[in-house]
Amino acid sequence: MTACELCGDDAGGRYLCHRHTVKLAARLADLPTLYDEVGQCLVPRRSGWGEIVATRGAAGPRSPIDEDILDTVNWGRAAEVMRLWRVDVQRVRWPHHAPPPPPADLSSDCRWLAMELEWIVVHYPGAGDLDREVRELEAQARSVVGDPAPRVQRLGTCVAVTAEGVVCGAVISRLPGQTRLACRWCGYVYASAQDWARLQHFQPAESATPASEDAAAAHPSHA
Incomplete structure (x- = not known):
């Protein structure tokens, strides 16, 4: 009998039992959403990441952001950790393959690990x-965003025209209260009132949702 490494129950020759495999799959799916929300919580709504100026050790008033949290609980660190796990799993499974190229992307690496999870729990020591590390990343994120994690709202499909001259069409989702986001497929940034209005206007009538209306209402003076 092979016991689950987490609870000691019979895992049927696997490293994790079915219960913990299901929980790990759910955590991998939720982690990118949690760290999206971490960014929303740590950065003032009116600011972007590029506008943060570190104040540790400098004269003058301190930043309203907890810089210790910013240093240790952020998308970049989570992406780095999950990329290292992806590289190691790939090394064990396909030792002759080159490692995945940078830059690390938390969403794609979590998705890749989830797709390989059945192999991982059977073959990966x-x-x-x-x-444990995924749970630690989740706990750190929840210490910032609260519990339960916010639910993603589906706004529709991306209406940006790509370099090939076609409409992107990728699914556009956001966290509650988020007023700026980039399409994960084509990179177009939705930030202005015009962006939200155009996104809503060009959605097929049957796909219109309250979330879409809420996104457009983020800038009521321009709606």
Whole structure:
């Protein structure tokens, strides 16, 4: 009998039992959403990441942001951790393959690990450590955003025209209260009242949702 590395129950020859495998899959799916919200919580709504100026050790008033949290609980660190796990799983499964190229992307690496999860829990000796580190990243994020995690709102499909001259069409989603986001497929940034209005206007009638209307209402003076 092979016991689950997390609870000690019979895992049927696997490193993780079915219960913990399901939980790990759910955490991998939720992690990018949690860290999106971390960014919304740590950065004032009126500011972008590029406008943060570190004040540790400098004269003058301190930043309203907790810089210790910013240093340790952020999308970049989570992406780095998950990229290292992806590289190691790939090294064990396909030792002759080159590692995945940078830059690290938290969403794609979590998705890749989730797709390989069945192999991981059967063949990867570090499956238990992977689960523990994912849980630690989740706990750190929840310490910032609260619990339960916010639910993503589906706004429709991206209406930006790509370099090839076609409409992108990728699904556009946001977290509650988020007024700036970039399409994960084509990179177009929705930020202004005109962007939100155009996104809503060009959605097929049957796909219109209250979330779409809420997004357009983020700038009522221009709606």
